[in-house]
Amino acid sequence: MIKASVFVKLKPSVLDPQGKAITSKLTELGYDSVMDVRVGKVIEIQFDESDKASVSEQVEKICATMLANPNIEDYSYNIEIVE
């Protein structure tokens, strides 16, 4: 089994209202050293195979076509063998 963890984040140039809301709330609560918060997604995909190269190729395709919006989001991933 292989687990791929995909991280999808808004590009740095894209405004993140959810992150801004958390930043404001934390400042209000007294966390004065919090400068910025950005919120993204993590998508964990379990593959029933053990060929890392094949999984990596599939994950790349899945990210580019389905999980991330290339106009506003960046993605990265790591792949590990589990069990």
Place this chain on the structure above:
Amino acid sequence: MIKASVFVKLKPSVLDPQGKAITSKLTELGYDSVMDVRVGKVIEIQFDESDKASVSEQVEKICATMLANPNIEDYSYNIEIVE
């Protein structure tokens, strides 16, 4: 500067409809070895300080009280000095 990356995931016992929808779609598209998909959040917090222990304590409190719902979500985080 310190960057804390917080990962918030649904507990394994909690149904993840978004993950199930992605699994179905991937199977439909021919990714036959995909067994399961779970979707979570990643929250990156920038702190303007360099004391890892202090930041770690703050992040623990922020996670437990604000970022995760302890009834249905688990969280983990890592802390790294940046710049």
